[in-house]
Amino acid sequence: MATSQLSFSAQKRRLLIADDDAIFRIVASDLVESWGYDPVTVDNGQDALKILLQERPPTIAMLDWLMPKLTGLEICQKIRSGNPRQYTYFILVSARDGRDDALEGLHSGADTYITKPLDADELQAKLKVADRILFMEESLRDLHAETELFISAVPSILIGTDMLGRVSRWNQVAQRMFGLTRQQVEGKTLAACGIPWKEFPIEAQVLEVLKTGMPSPPCDLAIDNEHARRLLTLNIHPLRSHVGSVVGSLIVGADVTEKKMLDDQLRQAQKLEGIGQLAAGIAHEINTPTQFVSSNVTFLKEAWSGLSGVLTAVGKLPASESKPAAWSEIEAAAAYADIEHLAHEMPRALDEALEGLERIARIVHAMKAFSHPGSSQRDFTDLNRAIQSTVTVASNEWRYVADLETDFDPNLPPVPCLVDKINQVILNLVINAAHSIGERTDNGSRGKGLITVRTQRTGENVEISIADTGAGIPETIRHRIFELFFSTKEVGRGTGQGLALAHSTIVTEHKGKIWFESQAGKGTTFFIQLPLQVVADEVAARPAGT
Numbered sequence: 001m002a003t004s005q006l007s008f009s010a011q012k013r014r015l016l017i018a019d020d021d022a023i024f025r026i027v028a029s030d031l032v033e034s035w036g037y038d039p040v041t042v043d044n045g046q047d048a049l050k051i052l053l054q055e056r057p058p059t060i061a062m063l064d065w066l067m068p069k070l071t072g073l074e075i076c077q078k079i080r081s082g083n084p085r086q087y088t089y090f091i092l093v094s095a096r097d098g099r100d101d102a103l104e105g106l107h108s109g110a111d112t113y114i115t116k117p118l119d120a121d122e123l124q125a126k127l128k129v130a131d132r133i134l135f136m137e138e139s140l141r142d143l144h145a146e147t148e149l150f151i152s153a154v155p156s157i158l159i160g161t162d163m164l165g166r167v168s169r170w171n172q173v174a175q176r177m178f179g180l181t182r183q184q185v186e187g188k189t190l191a192a193c194g195i196p197w198k199e200f201p202i203e204a205q206v207l208e209v210l211k212t213g214m215p216s217p218p219c220d221l222a223i224d225n226e227h228a229r230r231l232l233t234l235n236i237h238p239l240r241s242h243v244g245s246v247v248g249s250l251i252v253g254a255d256v257t258e259k260k261m262l263d264d265q266l267r268q269a270q271k272l273e274g275i276g277q278l279a280a281g282i283a284h285e286i287n288t289p290t291q292f293v294s295s296n297v298t299f300l301k302e303a304w305s306g307l308s309g310v311l312t313a314v315g316k317l318p319a320s321e322s323k324p325a326a327w328s329e330i331e332a333a334a335a336y337a338d339i340e341h342l343a344h345e346m347p348r349a350l351d352e353a354l355e356g357l358e359r360i361a362r363i364v365h366a367m368k369a370f371s372h373p374g375s376s377q378r379d380f381t382d383l384n385r386a387i388q389s390t391v392t393v394a395s396n397e398w399r400y401v402a403d404l405e406t407d408f409d410p411n412l413p414p415v416p417c418l419v420d421k422i423n424q425v426i427l428n429l430v431i432n433a434a435h436s437i438g439e440r441t442d443n444g445s446r447g448k449g450l451i452t453v454r455t456q457r458t459g460e461n462v463e464i465s466i467a468d469t470g471a472g473i474p475e476t477i478r479h480r481i482f483e484l485f486f487s488t489k490e491v492g493r494g495t496g497q498g499l500a501l502a503h504s505t506i507v508t509e510h511k512g513k514i515w516f517e518s519q520a521g522k523g524t525t526f527f528i529q530l531p532l533q534v535v536a537d538e539v540a541a542r543p544a545g546t
Contacts, residue, residue: 012038013131014058018048018075019093020067024118028062031120035127045070052079057088060130065094065105073108080109087137089130093118157232157253160239165189165206168248177230177255178223195223202234206249209236213246220256231257263504289360296349378510380414383422383462384455390426391453398434401441402449402468409456415530421505422530426453428498429466429526436470436524449523460533461512467525473518481516506530 015037017028022043029039040058042048046069051057063072072092079088092105095116105113111133112126157177160169166189170182178195185193191203205216216236223230233256239248391404398404430451437449449469456463473481482503506514510530518524 012036013060013134014038014040015127016048016051016058016061016063017041018043018045018061018067018072019064020044021064024064024093024116028118028123031118031123032127035124037127044068045072045075049075049078052088057086059086059134060089060091060127062091062093063110065092065096072110073105076105076109086141087134089134091123091126091130157234157251157255159190159251159253161190161206161210161249161251163210163246163248165203165210165249167193169250174253177232177253202251205236206251209238209249210246213238213240229257230255231260289355289357293353293357293360296353299349300346378416378418381417381419381422383415383417383464384408384410384412386419386423387426387453387455387464390423391430394427394430394434397431398437398451401434401438401444402451404430404451404453407452407454409454412455412457412462413532415462415532417510417530418505421509425502425505425528426464426466428502432498433466433468433470433524436468436472438470440469440471440521457532458529461529461531464528464530465525467523469523472520472522473516473524474520478516478518482514 013036015032017025017032017039018041019025019028020043025041025043029041032039037060040051042051045063045067048061048063048067049070052061052075061075063075065072072090072094076090076092079090090110090112092108092110092113093116094105094113111130114122114126154171155173157174158169158171159167159174162168166187167185168187170180170185175181178193180193180195189203190206195202202219202221205219209216215238219234219236221232221234223232232253234251234253237250237252238246239250241247387408388406391406395404430453433451437451438444441447441449451469452465452467454465454467482499503514506512506528512531513529514527516524516526
């Protein structure tokens with residue numbers, strides 16, 4: 001008879017022997033103890049059940065089929081129908097050896113069946129099977145515990161669903177964010193959980209992922225929890241079995257409220273930086289027309305002193321007759337005032353003054369339109385007019401190194417967008433174009449370049465292009481153009497934020513596209529594509545007054 005200790009047990013397993021036959025208990029107890037188990041013996045079913053309901057019950061139980069108070073079958077059924085903390089391997093023992101008896105025992109919840117008189121080799125073989133099964137069960141339980149610890153440690157929202165979209169996994173971050181425990185949501189659909197997200201079709205998104213097996217694009221949504229409104233970004237992924245079939249979904253989310261606030265602050269700082277860079281140029285642009293308005297008004301003031309003498313002399317003429325002496329005084333005053341010169345120059349002076357005032361008004365209007373804080377929601381915008389204002393504001397950046405031409409589509413429909421952010425993107429691209437041309441022409445000393453700004457409708461999109469005849473973008477750095485804080489300009493002229501924020505504005509916030517074409521030494525064209533329909537539907541669906 002083999003008596004080697006089983007290798008699956010890292011420590012002695014407790015083994016329950018429940019039988020009203022005292023000799024059987026003694027023989028079985030001695031055998032299993034010699035094989036490395038820790039036997040516990042009772043002579044009735046009621047005591048056996050009490051032991052199996054303890055905090056840490058034996059992992060293997062040999063139960064007599066028929067014994068006082070409770071039978072082995074009844075114990076198996078009670079334990080299996082409950083919710084035990086650990087698995088117990090049941091071996092039913094009986095003098096009956098019929099096939100129907102064995103099947104009845106297995107259907108009751110037993111794992112295996114042996115007959116009396118006890119065969120030591122058969123018992124040891126079945127205990128080895130029990131150890132292997134329990135070893136795997138314990139390993140799986142440990143793996144599950146580690147998985148739970150890992151899921152709890154992940155600093156993101158993790159929500160799992162089954163194939164019907166019912167919640168099957170709910171980590172602690174989700175509990176904190178939504179104020180709901182796992183017990184409150186488990187087995188419910190997301191729509192029935194009472195999560196306070198704002199009119200977002202999350203359940204439809206989950207069912208679409210389950211149906212197609214394709215992950216969803218990132219979803220941005222707001223929730224109102226007990227503290228304040230929070231902004232979330234969610235991704236929904238299909239969960240697949242080992243054979244590749246979809247068995248559920250996993251929702252991964254993050255609270256991006258602070259990130260959005262920082263992005264807005266960064267964008268505002270970048271906008272203020274742009275305005276700061278333009279401030280000196282704008283002051284110059286306003287100062288020039290102001291100077292010639294002032295000069296022409298001074299000229300008119302001085303001319304008035306001569307004209308006043310002529311008018312005074314004319315006023316001395318009597319109504320009835322002319323006096324030669326008075327005419328002489330008028331002629332002298334007219335000669336002093338140089339009437340012919342004034343008649344020629346005064347209209348020109350007035351025209352120049354008006355032109356200067358119009359230029360000042362145009363610059364101030366453009367600056368006001370550019371610096372307007374804008375709405376936090378998309379509005380239908382005259383994009384041509386917005387771009388023209390931005391080009392005017394940036395004129396001091398390009399005026400001395402390039403000519404700027406606009407080719408606006410006159411039939412361009414109103415575009416749903418965040419106009420202040422689009423203005424910022426256009427400003428960055430125009431300034432970059434001017435700097436690139438300045439680099440190629442030594443700031444205009446070798447002639448001017450050309451910047452061309454176009455708008456056109458392409459299907460269900462509006463396309464903006466800004467082309468320059470500058471130095472072009474070296475091929476070695478083109479893949480880094482939209483990286484945050486990447487810049488080829490000298491310190492103090494660029495922070496590397498402009499194109500990164502432009503990419504974020506166009507792609508993330510407007511669901512559009514931005515790309516470029518460039519030839520070294522010949523120039524670069526940036527293209528922006530903004531969708532009309534998808535975003536327009538959002539604007540049209542917005543409740544009145546929001």
